[in-house]
Amino acid sequence: MRENRFLKACRGEEVDTTPVWLMRQAGRYLPQYMEIRRRTTFLGLCKTPELAAEVTVQPVDYLGVDAAILFSDILIPLEAMGMRLEFAPDEGPVFPEPIRSAQDVDRLEPFDPTERTPFTLEAIRLTVRALDGKVPLIGFAGAPFTLAAYMVEGRGSKSWMQLKRLMAQERGLAHALFDKLADTISDYLAAQVEAGCRALQIFDSWGGELDAEDFRRWSLPYLQRIVSDLKSQHPHVPVIYFGTCMSHLLDLLPETGADVIGLDWRIDLGEARKRLGPEVAVQGNLDPAALFLSKQEISARVQKILERNAGRPGHIFNLGHGVYPLTDPEHARHLVAEVHRLGARG
Numbered sequence: 001m002r003e004n005r006f007l008k009a010c011r012g013e014e015v016d017t018t019p020v021w022l023m024r025q026a027g028r029y030l031p032q033y034m035e036i037r038r039r040t041t042f043l044g045l046c047k048t049p050e051l052a053a054e055v056t057v058q059p060v061d062y063l064g065v066d067a068a069i070l071f072s073d074i075l076i077p078l079e080a081m082g083m084r085l086e087f088a089p090d091e092g093p094v095f096p097e098p099i100r101s102a103q104d105v106d107r108l109e110p111f112d113p114t115e116r117t118p119f120t121l122e123a124i125r126l127t128v129r130a131l132d133g134k135v136p137l138i139g140f141a142g143a144p145f146t147l148a149a150y151m152v153e154g155r156g157s158k159s160w161m162q163l164k165r166l167m168a169q170e171r172g173l174a175h176a177l178f179d180k181l182a183d184t185i186s187d188y189l190a191a192q193v194e195a196g197c198r199a200l201q202i203f204d205s206w207g208g209e210l211d212a213e214d215f216r217r218w219s220l221p222y223l224q225r226i227v228s229d230l231k232s233q234h235p236h237v238p239v240i241y242f243g244t245c246m247s248h249l250l251d252l253l254p255e256t257g258a259d260v261i262g263l264d265w266r267i268d269l270g271e272a273r274k275r276l277g278p279e280v281a282v283q284g285n286l287d288p289a290a291l292f293l294s295k296q297e298i299s300a301r302v303q304k305i306l307e308r309n310a311g312r313p314g315h316i317f318n319l320g321h322g323v324y325p326l327t328d329p330e331h332a333r334h335l336v337a338e339v340h341r342l343g344a345r346g
């Protein structure tokens with residue numbers, strides 16, 4: 001498994017060809033996912049280990065990717081901390097009782113993953129067995145800022161006004177919330193490694209909402225704590241940090257301690273590598289909407305990104321965000337094959 005090209009690229013080592021996997025590679029664009037999804041709710045699927053393992057493995061065979069990612073959601077551990085979570089059809093996640101006061105933060109319970117999220121750990125064990133050493137399994141969690149955004153707002157938002165008000169007017173309370181989240185998330189990620197995950201990704205989908213000064217104050221210390229906790233327990237497990245709209249923060253991101261920085265499609269990969277420096281690997285960064293183009297155009301887009309990387313080690317190909325539900329699965333498969341063909345070292 002140490003010879004897997006995805007893990008090697010995470011460590012910045014030379015590979016035979018560019019490794020590739022896709023965020024949301026298990027999901028609604030795949031008919032085989034929809035077939036299983038129709039049997040239960042989204043949360044039901046996340047909490048049924050046999051089904052979660054099955055949908056995790058589906059895209060590995062079909063797409064030919066170099067890594068699997070656990071089928072679950074970043075909001076699952078928040079439910080385990082005591083928050084009521086609902087997925088309203090066509091609306092996305094909703095917390096009907098959002099965090100607004102000191103009592104709300106006090107009520108959040110740090111938890112033992114073996115007790116509160118045994119289904120996640122069992123799904124990992126079943127998936128690892130089903131993958132049979134073919135490719136490594138990536139575990140994941142949300143970053144404190146992105147999780148807090150949903151917890152305080154109660155639902156998705158464009159401005160995350162409630163969290164930002166809390167950060168401005170109730171600093172101690174906001175720090176107490178981020179503190180609790182950082183501790184919970186590092187325990188949750190460590191438990192995923194102990195169950196069999198070989199790499200971890202921290203999703204900070206809304207992390208780019210902060211300017212550099214606020215990112216340094218409100219995000220970086222908690223990310224550093226999570227990564228250093230993990231590194232002290234599992235030094236060989238690579239950590240990927242992914243966020244969107246982070247061009248203005250690139251110079252700070254190596255300070256997270258992550259091995260790999262995930263890039264969205266808005267930034268040029270060559271430029272990003274220059275600003276990130278030689279110590280970190282990069283993951284990305286094709287626009288997920290590029291999969292709506294013709295196969296020929298997709299190949300050209302792949303070629304362009306590989307050229308921007310210029311053959312440097314430490315590049316994992318991915319989309320700049322998750323696969324869109326309207327994607328033709330054939331095009332996703334074409335993308336993976338083309339990354340392997342065009343990325344082959346001569």
Ligand code: CP3
Binds near residue numbers: 023026075093140203
């Ligand atoms: O990448 C993968 O294939 C692994 C599984 C995974 C899901 N969500 C499955 C999912 C992962 C890693 C996530 C992370 C996640 N969840 C993030 C961070 C990444 C990102 O997309 O920015 C966020 C912000 C969430 C919260 C969340 N979950 C939202 C906002 C939604 C609704 C939007 C949507 O796409 O429906 C979800 C639901 C969700 N999570 C689905 C899937 C496959 C769709 C649910 C369904 O089948 O009905």
